[in-house]
Amino acid sequence: MLSKDSNWVSCGQTCLERSEIRSYMVTLKDIAERVGRSVTTVSRALADCSDVNKETAERIKEVAAQLGYVPNTLAKRLQKQSTDTIGIVVHPASRGYPEPFFSEFLAGIGEKATHYGYDLLVTYAQEEHQMDTYRQLVEGRRVDGFILYRTLRDDPRANYLHSLNFPFASFGQVESIDRYSYIDEDGEYAMQLIVNHLVAMGHTRIGCICPSLEIMHAYIRYNGLVKSLAAHGLELEAALVREGYFDQKDGYEQALVLLNQPTPPTAIVGFNDMIAFGAINAAKTLGLHVGKEFAVTGFDNSMMAAYYRPPLTTISQPIFKIGGKLLEMLIQSLKDKEHEPSQLLLRPQLIIRESTQSL
Amino acid sequence: MLSKDSNWVSCGQTCLERSEIRSYMVTLKDIAERVGRSVTTVSRALADCSDVNKETAERIKEVAAQLGYVPNTLAKRLQKQSTDTIGIVVHPASRGYPEPFFSEFLAGIGEKATHYGYDLLVTYAQEEHQMDTYRQLVEGRRVDGFILYRTLRDDPRANYLHSLNFPFASFGQVESIDRYSYIDEDGEYAMQLIVNHLVAMGHTRIGCICPSLEIMHAYIRYNGLVKSLAAHGLELEAALVREGYFDQKDGYEQALVLLNQPTPPTAIVGFNDMIAFGAINAAKTLGLHVGKEFAVTGFDNSMMAAYYRPPLTTISQPIFKIGGKLLEMLIQSLKDKEHEPSQLLLRPQLIIRESTQSL
DNA sequence: TCGGTTATCCAAAACGTTTTGGATTGATTA
DNA sequence: TAATCAATCCAAAACGTTTTGGATAACCGA
Incomplete structure (x- = not known):
């Protein structure tokens, strides 16, 4: 077993080097200086913009790779004014074994989120502070949208987000609002x-x-x-x-x-x-x-x-699939703000087993 | 039921107002202009620094509250160079019902994270891209630390993070490294x-x-x-x-x-x-x-x-508690980089039920 | 020769914070 | 009187990106 990943096992020298690389974070500026171009050009080159010379771009990418450049997510997000993050606030009932439903649902959401390059922010709030949690996430601009589940007929979360025109998609309908994205089973x-x-x-x-x-x-x-x-x-x-x-x-x-x-x-x-x-x-x-x-x-x-x-x-x-589809619907509405909300009603299936037999 | 949260229910006017508040994001600058002080002073006042006049500070806080100011998380984090986020990369086996363990573990981590003001970033990666996922999160500075679970004797994730001196705490020991924080059951x-x-x-x-x-x-x-x-x-x-x-x-x-x-x-x-x-x-x-x-x-x-x-x-x-404690250990080491790693070995308990009786 | 392209580049602004390193004032002390 | 000190404030830099709005030079066609 030691052969696997053995480059990490007995790392006297390697570790030091790595550690130095980390403590010295590579920025666009570093690349710019090394290449002798401006930060602007480096940024544009890495973004494959058309207004940078092919050779320059290649050189820049080369140096970037060599230095192990990875863009600083925070800086990028601050500039772009979007978090690329989806939030889900966990219902108190989903915390333990009792609800096997939840881990599958979360997985469905999470896999798609990762696939589309979104982060998934999972928050646990006590029920009485639930709305505060949403408000903080919204107003602190920590997420771009929410996934809701276990909706109420008159759902304060949905009402709040809907009133702010803040993107969300829910598993389950809500009676108190209309024109929103949801999936529900029939x-x-x-x-x-x-x-x-x-x-x-x-x-x-x-x-x-x-x-x-x-x-x-x-x-x-x-x-x-x-x-x-x-x-x-x-x-x-x-x-x-x-x-x-x-x-x-x-x-x-x-x-x-x-x-x-x-x-x-x-x-x-x-x-x-x-x-x-x-x-x-x-x-x-x-x-x-x-x-x-x-x-x-x-x-x-x-x-x-x-x-x-x-x-x-x-x-x-199909809980797993529902989670994934829900995330896709949400991303859809994030990318196209004017997009009509999608609504999906699934046909459930009866699985007959031995707990019900002829009387 | 309609009486509860009825302020959200029939919100003709309210919605508009709210919506305007949102689209106009309040910044320190806005408060500064309103109060006639500099951004610096506003920032310091809100942070309860001692070098701002009491009356000024009060006035600033008043206006901040009135305008509904909430600090921009991204800007704060970029400046502070810390993400206040803990990452957990979900093991493929934890995706469905089969592992009831996981949702309880996650809940333990999540509740404490929320309690200490940390975000919990949950990532789903395919097993073969697992290490890439860790690398991206580390090098893109998206998290301050990791929670690991289901450790291997020779664990590439732990090896990687350890070699970078990147904070983590794991549920389960690892043979290939020493001096790291973990909890394990005996x-x-x-x-x-x-x-x-x-x-x-x-x-x-x-x-x-x-x-x-x-x-x-x-x-x-x-x-x-x-x-x-x-x-x-x-x-x-x-x-x-x-x-x-x-x-x-x-x-x-x-x-x-x-x-x-x-x-x-x-x-x-x-x-x-x-x-x-x-x-x-x-x-x-x-x-x-x-x-x-x-x-x-x-x-x-x-x-x-x-x-x-x-x-x-x-x-x-006590999976739920283990998750929480693990998070506390991690935060401990984030706050005090020089802190000695903690290691906890729990005494498990045998619950005797009817599946084992005298032969 | 001149106006008009095109290709390539970049300084500066912007995102919204926090922090640094003073500046100003008025009161106190030597 | 001058030096010191405390209280209060702030301009500017910094975090690391992306975007804006040109600048420059080379080339092209008329």
Whole structure:
């Protein structure tokens, strides 16, 4: 193993040299002096401008390479008055394991950002200081645009940015503004898929565990659920609806409440996979045979879904791709300020597994 | 719901005003003109320097607040020649669900970074361009320091940064350099805990599924495993060692290989939780009663561990805290270049659950 | 010969800060 | 009275780019 990168391993002399190179930062001025041209010319040569002699340009590039010149990002950005940086403010709920969704989403954004030469600035703010964080980033000109996610129906972040005409793109719609860029999954359609499937399996007594309806996703899915049930002549009984946020613990506890009722549901629709896992565990605890006599569905198709016992029937969303596409939409609007906002509604897919079988 | 943040909701006039404020960026010069003082004085007043008259300073601050002045971050950084930014280059394996570890680690780093006023620059590079990415960030002066994780025994990133004397702190040790800041868990001790427990449960035929031994963590744990087994007069048979990277699929497949041998192990030590989950599934597939006649252990105590069926015996590491502490160590060394590197070896904890019971 | 191109170059301004090295004033001290 | 000191202020330089608005010289066609 030592052979790999061995030039770095026992570096007595090498290190010193490198260290000197670093402490002496090469600037345009250095190159200019060395070549005997002005800073202007050097800058233009490196930018491949047409008004510099070919030979001069070559010589300049040669010297630049030889000196190991790398432009100073800060200086460039100050001059250009743009940061080439996209900001994302992390939601408090995305901080731990509970939300496997987030790391994939971030990766989708990050890979595209790197690809297009943008930096990704990730900020963690406490919920109560969330708006201050946005304001600081905007007014300190630290980012060129934002990615938003987990939107609310009336979303203060979106409202703020929209009012400033500050670029952003969001995963999830917002009711309180219009003309903005977003991607969303068709939650209503997703619920239709789920309900159709459950009904086909013989379920009529269907409950759900969902987060606050202030969250846009939840609201859309909830309405979709009600509507789809109605299409089958079924009703979503108030007693069969429980609020639970996002983690297994909530799913477990709320499912227990539902299942301990006099006439419990035969199926529970979890609004995300973690909730569904919790519900499965609750049912197991009560000795139910999950999949047969009691069904559970999730939402997200997280990796665990396929491996859980029983494997979870859930809705698949291409989170990684959504992140990437969102970033592309944002960059689009950064490059062309007049560009019409793009809006994308994705068709989700139902992944049927063993957690839902015929009654 | 509309009452909350209603100042943003129906903003006809408000929006315009805001928008004007933004397009007209307030600078020190603006304040200076308004107050009738020089830019220098304004700058010094806002920095609470002692050589500006109290009344003047107050007046300046008043006007600054009134105009909504926020310093231009780029200009400040260019002048100060520091970026106040910490970089983290994401390992390709951390991109999806498979590694719940990552989002918690990142959150630990990010929250502290925000707390100390540092930006967190998250970069996604393809593995083959990894070193280029580091070089660009270093030489373009885009970050003041790095957080490294998932170190190799001979780690090119650490070697590079170390040779340049560029600040970094890593989660995991590196063999190829010394005198650097790191946090690591005591993997040898962790394995001792696991082996002692398994032996106490009556296991003598113990196998393992571990990642490449080039990875420092894996190497340490592997050696710890061998040593701990030896302490009980046991040997780690070559046939009972399989390489698997990090996900359930690997765990599943490699566990099948182990279990289909003529004399299969009665316990499998997974080098992380995902591997362990896969192994559990494999055993279930073969009809084994996991926990009773066959034991599995994990490493990380990811959230799923407690909820898996059976719940997983595993090693607990405070990943979130480690991230935060790492960032603090890094900032420490940024502020005091001469500061001795700190090195922290954590005592891991064994969380015993039902996946390991008496034979 | 002259006006008009073209090719090549550059000084200076600009981006918005912080810092350096005084300058000015008025009061205090020797 | 002159020297010293403290308080208050600021012009200019610096950070390292990019861009603006020419300048210069050589060449071309009429």
